[in-house]
Amino acid sequence: MARPNRFFRFLLTVTGVIQVPFVLAAREALHRVGTSEIVAWLGGLALGAVGFFAFVGRARNIMNDVKRPYARVVLEDLPYYVHWCACLWCLVPSILYVLIAPAWDLAHGRSPELRGGFFMWTYAAGLVVCGYGVTLRRWWFVVREIEIPVRGLDPSFDGYRIAQLSDLHIGALTPKAWGHRWVRAANAAAPDMTVVTGDMVTSGTAHHDDIADIVGALRAPDGVFVSMGNHDYFGEGEPLISLLGDKGARVLRNAGALLERGDAKMYLAAIDDTWTRRADMALALEGRPDGVPVVLLAHDPDKFDDAIERGVDVVLSGHTHGGQIAFPFLGRYINASKLAHRYHIGIYRRGDATLHVHPGLGTTGPPMRLGVAPAVVILKLRAV
Structure with missing residues (x-):
């Protein structure tokens, strides 16, 4: 100090x-x-x-x-x-x-x-x-379901459900008990896969064990996948990555995983944090088979344009919290994050590509939300 x-x-x-x-x-x-x-x-x-x-x-x-x-x-x-x-x-x-x-x-x-x-x-x-x-608005979360059309998605994956959690910011002001409420809601939705798109940490390393317990309690048949955010490196990120792995979550750092339904395939990739210059999208997409739909986890939604150029079909992001403070009922159009971000909350479509910017679950800065509800989001992929 x-x-x-x-x-x-x-x-x-x-x-x-x-x-x-x-x-x-x-x-x-x-x-x-x-x-x-x-x-x-x-x-x-x-x-x-x-x-x-x-x-x-x-x-x-x-x-x-x-x-x-x-x-x-x-x-x-x-x-x-x-x-x-x-x-x-x-x-x-x-x-x-x-x-x-x-x-x-x-x-x-x-x-x-x-x-x-x-x-x-x-x-x-x-x-x-x-x-x-x-108090109440920060604590009171919603479960929201959104359909995403994916061109070229095999009918075997039609209706595939992804539970997305983001920006948990577990810490003194956002306790472990809140995280387990979100987990119960995500698990109750019976997703095929669950993803956490970064910023599990507020700052420091003191809450790493709580975060690992929360993420480790998520359940999905195809697994739990994590991408790192900038706050996850506000302290030492490596111990958290190790703890998450011990709990069964797969932390993808500029890497991918192939999902299969019989002969049908879909590729899940994730980039590391962009703010600490760890992201490498080319490396993350290196293992994708030709002609296979790609879902990319990227904490920073500003990577959407780069992902489009690389042929990514769906990008799942967080980071903005939807501004945390927005005009009631018009949060999509009038919110604090619009001052700094082109993509700030909800669904964006460019051609055949779709971006979903998660509103977050925790808070940073002022521990307050107005007009932007914390959410567990269930994304349903649709073949088109």
Whole structure:
């Protein structure tokens, strides 16, 4: 911590900035209960300082997520992150209010004034919305079934079911018990094959054994296959790969596996993480037989265009979490990940090729979801 990296400094800066609307909200609340102006200001500033330094105390877990008693997480960490997210919620409305309100007053012949009630009620609304997003919406997952047409797929594979899990981010804020709920849902769907498309880890290595237990509990006749994501290397990735193998999962790193139904064949391939420059798609596809449909596991959906050029039929990705925060009922079109990704959630088709970007199951960054449900996705391949 003596030499914080750029990302850490960015988080500290954001955390400091978003305390400003909270200070104004707290000042107004204290003033309304009868404290003097100076006491209200000092109290608001003190609460803002507590909010900032409480984040600094948690920052060590961002890049090295250690195990903590879940009761402590529920009683300490989750309430703090409700506050943090509520502060973030306040930021844009507060900036707009500061810019617009004085001009509005002047236009109506009044002296410019910033009314503390705006900040107080905006923060209060943020607590309600973010309390839902940090607790219930993160926990409440759905099971979704999607059909994918595959040209050239042998009728023997028509209706082939693939359970896809992605972005589990198991850690202190996303406990092992949640992972086993997802596993039970995936197994209950009776898939032919189950895949995990990366980012099983939040950060560090402390939760590797829990992740291996979760993935090892997945069941499918044709096996459980895993591709690695960038967070899986936030720490040492090799021990996790070994643990997964011990539990019966096949971690495909720039490699493939041939699936057969009598004389019919389908090729499953997976690339390693692109962010750490381990991915080699040419190597992953090297063993595919001519004329055989290919399903590719690629954590990063931005590899879809490259996969199309190489004749891949179906790409299964994750990484984006669908933004985690999206406009309700319009999450496909208005979500945070659209700012950085061309392919951000759901199904995309280019010619005969199909990409599915999984919405994820866990969270990173703010431990909150709004408008983007965690999901266990069952993909049914259809011969066309």
